[in-house]
Structure formats: C-alpha cells, structure tokens
Amino acid sequence: MSPSVPLQEMIRAIRSARTQCEERGVIQRECAAIRAQFRQADNGGRSHNLAKLLYVHMLGYPAHFGQMECVRMIASPRYSEKRVGYLGAMMLLDEKQDASLLITNSIKNDLSHSNQYVQSLALCTLACMGSAEMCRDLAPEIDRLLRASNSYIKKKAALCAVHIVRKVHELGELFAPAARSLLTEKNHGVLHGAVVLIIELCERNPETLERFRKTVPDLVQIMKGLVLSGYSPEHDVAGISDPFLQVRILRLLRILGHNNEGASDAMNDLLAQVATNTDSTKTVGNAVLYETVLTVLDIKSESGLRVLAVNILGRFLLNNDRNIRYIAMTSLQKIVGTDHNAVQRHRGTIVDCLKDQDASVKRRALELSLALVSATNVRSMMKELLIFLSSCPQELKSHAASGIFNAAERYAPSQRWHIDTILHVLTTAGGDVRDETVPNLIQLITNASELHCYTVHKLYRALLLDISTQSLVQVACWCIGEYGDLLLRGECQETEPVQVTEDDVLDALETVLQSHMSSPATRGFALTATMKLSTRITDNVDRIRSVVSIYGSCIDVELQQRAVEYNALFKKYDHMRAAVLERMPVIEKNSPGHTNGESMGEVKENQASKKPTEPKLLPQPANQVCDLLGLLGGSEETLQPSPSTALGLLTNTPSTAGGNLLDLLGDLEPEPLTPAPLVPVYDKDGVALTLSCEKQSDTAMTVTLTASNSTDSDISSFTLQAAVPKSVKLNMNAPSGDSLPARGAAKVTQMVVLNYQNKVNLKMKIRISYSSRGSTFQDTVQIDTFPGL
C-alpha cells in the first residue's frame, strides 16, 4: 500500500524540530491547516488529514476538534476514509464522549455491509469503544453475525460479543446458544473466539456454567486433536500446534472442572497427556505446561496428576530462564497452603532464588520462603532470611522484617535464639520495622529472666556501635536502665565479659540523649533509663542528679515534664525513690494497654502518686450526698478535679496497692458472672423497686432497677431519677417504659451505668415519681450499699 505522503512529510517536519518549542510551533501550524481543511468541502485528502491529526494526538497534543470529522468519515462510502475514520473513533472517541453515540447508526449499517472488510472495521470499533447503550442496540446484529456469516466475520463477531457481555452482563444469555454451536467449527480463529466467549459467559453466570459443562468431552476432543496431530504449518509455533488455542481451552476446562468431580474426571487423561507430551525447551511449550499446571491444581484432579503438576513446577524452578522461575514461584505460592509438603521439597531452590538479581524474583522468593518456615527448618531458614534482609531492596525490607518476626514468634526454638533474631533484624533493618516491635521485644526480654544479663550486654554493645536505629536504641536504653546492675557486674555466662564502668554506661545514655538522631520518644527512654540507674549504681548518683536537673528546662515538653518529676523524686520523695524505681515485674502478653515504653514510664509515676494522693481522696465530706436533692435529673457530675500533687498526674488509678500492672494498664477482664442478686430497695404503697448490680471493671458498674406495681390500679408516668456523689459519674439509659399495669402484670426496668474511683464513696439517691388514680406521688430512697460490690 502506498504511504501517505502528506502524513509522512508532517512527521518528518515534526521530528526535525530541535526543541520542544519548535515542535509546538510546527504542530500548531499543522493543526490550523487541518482545521481549515476539515471545514472545506470534500477533497481528496480527508483521510490524510485525519491521519495527521491522529499522529499529533499520539504525541500528546489536544485533538478533540477531530471528533466530528471522524463521525463524518465513518459515514463516507469510501473504504480508505472509513478505515481512518474508525481508527480515529477508537483513538479520539471513548464512551464518555457524546459524539460516540453518533456513530452507532454508521456502525449498524456497516455491520450489514456487503464487503467483509467494512464489517470487520465496524466490529472492531464496537469491540474497542462501544458503550453500554451501543452494545444493547447492536447486540441482535452481532448475534445474527455469529450464526450466519463466513468464518472471517464469525471469529470477529465472537470477540465483539465478549466485549458486549463485559459491558452489559445480562446479554450473556443472548449469545449462549450461538456460542455453543460455534464449538463445532473447524476454523481455529472461530474456535478460539468461541472459547473466549464461553469463558466470559461462564465466569459471569453460574447457570450458564452448568449448561456448558456438557461440552467438556467436545473440548477434550479438540485438545487431543491439537496435541496429537502432526505438523500443521499454519498453526505451528516452535513445534506446538496452535498454543494460543490450547491455552484457551485449558483455561475453559479449568473453569468447568472447578469443584466438579464429573468434569474433572473427564479431563484427567487429557491433562496428563498434555503435561507429559508437551515440549518444554521453548517458552511456548512452557506456556502450555504452565496453563496445564494451573488447571490441574484448580480442579478436583487425582493425586497422581497433582504430583505431576508440582513436579513440573519444580522443574520450572531449575530452569535457566528467569521468567520461568518467576511464574513457578507464583504458582507454588498458590498451593503452599494446600500441598505444603510437596512445596517443601523444593525449599532449597526457592531459598537460592532469594539471591537472584531481579527484584520480582526476589519478592516471590521471599513470600514463598516465609510461607515455608516450619518448626523443623526454622534455624536454617532464618539464617538465610537474615542474610537476605541485609541486602534486600528497600521496598521489600519492611515486609521481610515483619515476616521474619512472625515466623520467629511462631517457631522460635529457644528464647535466646528469639531475642538474638529480633536484635539482628533491628540492627540490619531497624528503621523499617513496625511500631509494636519495641514493646513486643521488651515484653519478650522480661519474660526471659535468665537471659537478662546476656541481653543487656548485647544491647549495650550494639548501642556503642550505632545509635541511629531508633527501635534498637529504645530497647537498648530500656534494658540498660532496667538491668544496668547486671551490666556493671561485668561477668556473664553467655557472652564474653567486658568491663563496663558506671561512667561508660552513663556516657552511652547521655550520647543518646544529646544526639540529633534521637527522636523525642527515644530521648524519653534514655532519660528514664538514666533515672532508673540512680538506684542501681553507687558512685555516680550525683551525675544523674545533674543530668536530670539540666533537662528540667528542656524545650521538649515531654522531656521537661519527666525531668521535673524525676527531680522531685530526688528531692521531696527521695524516700520512695528505691521503691518506685525497682525492677519491673514480668509483663504478661496481650495486655491491652501495652503500647510503648512511655506508658510504662507513666505507670511508675502513678505508682508513686498513689501514696500521696490516697490521703487526699479519703477525706471527702460524707455529707456530699445531701446535696443530691438539688441535683436530681440524671445529673452527670464531673470527676472531682485531680488533686494536683507535685508530680502532676492522671488520676485514673484504682487504689489497688502494690504493683498490679494489669489493672493500672486498664485491663478490662470482666469478673466471672455470678447471677446478680436482686435486692429490694423500696417498697411502699404497692410500688416496689429492686436493684441488681453487675461489675464491669474495678471502676465501672451497671445497676439495673426494676419497678413493679402490686396495687389494683394502673400506674402511669412512672419515672426514676438518680443522683450520685461528685466523685462518681452517672449515665442513665432510657427506661423500658413508663407505665406499670396493675397487679404486677408487667415491670419497668432501667439501667444506670456508674463510673467511680473509690468504692467507699459509692452511694445513689433515687427519686420515684408516678401518677395513679388521678393523683401524683413522689418519694425518694437512698442506696448506700450495692449488692455484689
């Protein structure tokens, strides 16, 4: 075909422009010329013009003024103009443009054109950019073409139908019968199109899937023909007969055989044949084998076949071609859950792939390796994974780190190994780990009491080497603060002894405190650790005192507050310092309040605060209750403002003495439910009120009030109001009703939620009011003791 000269000249002109500016100039001139030509009457060069415009569009310049020209050209009787017009429609018009509807009629006409190449243009355009309305309009035409035309058109109509079904799902029903009959065609193009269409129909509609199951024998026949046939030059690709069709049929078989014994049985032999006979030296053979393996693993195949499939994947893993190794790992990933042992056999090769240069292969190998870690191989796998972590690409680091943590947690053979592993990860990739790692590690360390010495030595050494990894530094500071005495003692069974003086330790902590690299949280850790050491060392307490007082004027408010509190601990509360700073008890796992070391710092301060605040909470005036009468109406009293001690603290601490950390951290374990006793609290004039309590936690309780009426007349407008002392918080839920029918036919219940700090003060006054026999009654009752409390 002769080239379009005007188009090529323009392209040459644009390419010879040396700068972006020059290019823009050329294009503007050309576009102006094109626009002018569009406005003129029909001349010979319309298709060339539109082609020029399309080129300009491909370079990224706006070309919307060509849309109407496309519409006009599509309607032209000339094939050359139609061809470029349709191309323009596919490039410039998409279903969102209004102009696209204008071509519906042209497409309709062209679908019935006498020339098959014109029909082909229309089908192609409809399949590319047909909107839902266009599809609905033209679906019957497509169906007609599916049944009665030559194979050239049939194959295109089939693919056009695929597009229609994707746009308008309901139309799938329309094409199902025609699709079925197309399977009998001999033409490979038509067969291919038919199989694609059937796949689309089956994926959308389970009933259609059922109907097409009957075609499994036919499909098996066709496949057998392809696999066993001799050389067919037209469809041969590197010795495989029509691999594209084979892959499609295998995909359809997969869908039909999924979860269905009968269909799966019917295709068993065929799949075995394909798996064994297909030549796997070239990519195309491997493509067919790959699809076969996917099918075998997804249907209800017999175990021999499954083993065959996994072996093929194993062979793929050893293939020199990186692509093949990649897809082998992708497929193994899918079955590692179900066929775990089979995949384990290839563990060595997979681990080797961790060292591959390619990032995609590395990622797959990582996923698969993490899935293959088990109790038996955890040590060797972890070694490999840690080596991988030190050299892995940045985008995989955090995923790898969290994967390693999970695996370590599940399969750690010993605590020391576990701690070592986590430390290793922190040193290599500490910047990419998640936030919970620090408290998790701390919890782990406290649990491994015999390893405290070892751990603190190791962490101290790590701290000396590098203070940039925040998570590692935080854990190290915490440990040094907690177990500093073990560090100073110098000897340790598990690791070589090293002489550490008190100054050395304090130096290390001060370096962290002063470094620019330390985040505010880390500095908090360091300060607290320094403080804790004041009870664990003997000579340099003054140094600690001076550090703490310096930070009393730090700009960072967090640090300043801590420093001031610690200062107070040195001065006013020196007698309590040892108790406050003593060793932490073992932390239980799954404590909900366990977020980070900071909260533990606060907890210790709370422990200290309890003693000074207690004396202040007790002398609450006992006659506060008398105030209640004026406050009726479901009052919500605010908590008594926390007594501001020199330590300036939160007061949400229940007064459980001693270090019961679980309660302090808000552990909300409800007490075992004993049937709540019903206590009558009021009984007068036939109206009775009973009360039952349910403790929600140490500081909250739900009280249920039940009222009943034993008189002979109905009671209406029954309301309860409650009031509590200032230190208790009250929440009344809506009552179940406000009328009490006579003779106890029904009751009214109301729930009240109380939040308090001090059980000693818990009292409630209830005012009852109701109407009966036309007059109103009111009464009050005070509740001093709550059953079950």
Add this chain to the structure above:
Amino acid sequence: MRFMLLFSRQGKLRLQKWYTATAERDKKKMVRELMQMVLARKPKMCSFLEWRDLKIVYKRYASLYFCCAIEEQDNELITLEVIHRFVELLDKYFGSVCELDIIFNFEKAYFILDEFLMGGEIQDTSKKSVLKAIEQADLLQEEDESPRSVLEEMGLA
C-alpha cells in the same frame, strides 16, 4: 489484556491501544508511570512486573519496548508469545521492521494490530490468515483511491 503500549528507549510513545474505557488524564498518568518502571529495568531481568492490580509483561525488541497489561488470572508466558506474534506480523508486513517504519506508518501499525487483536484477545491464531486479511484490506483501499486519481488526471473530477 487491558492495554498495550509501544515506546522507545527515550520514552517516546509510538503506539497505544486501550481495551478498557479510561479517561484521557488517567491514560497519560499510567503511561508515564509504566514507562518509568519499565525503562528502569536492567537487561537480564524478569519480563514480568506487578503494578497496581495488574501484571505487566514487557519485551524489548531493538529500540522498542512492547508492554502489555494483563489481569491477575491471565497467563504471562502466552502473552509473551502474543507480543512475539505481533512483532512477526509487523516484520512480515514492513519487511525487516524497524522503529522508523512504525513512526512513519503508525496508522498501518494500528491496522495490523486491529486485525490481530480485538478487545485484547487474539482474533486468529494463524499468522498467514492475518497477513492475508491485511493485504486484502490494503488492496481495497488502493482500489478506492486509484480511480479517483485517474479521473482527476483526465480532468473529469
């Protein structure tokens, strides 16, 4: 297949075919992102990438990158074969195709692609029949155009 892109090593787009309706702005963004990703890959690396929720299959032929985006459940290896088949078709048509052929005859490259793939799927698995169809369509176009010029020459147009 969701879309196919052809671009040069310098990041110039030579052909783009989208098989799903996408806004112009999104198309540009995706093309930019993908070009960046693919051009950053080293020569011996894997031909497959994971990008958003799609799989990207690409192959480099001389100075052109052929890049296809397929869905999660599609077969990557056969897509490589599809790309190869398309290159073979171009080669047969243009006779030892090179990038310049595709630049200066871009509309023909599109015609060939549209005869080979429709809606992202292969129309005909026989190379011969695709080439024959294109040949016939070209003849039809020539017939259409030539009578005109004859008439014009005779001064009767």
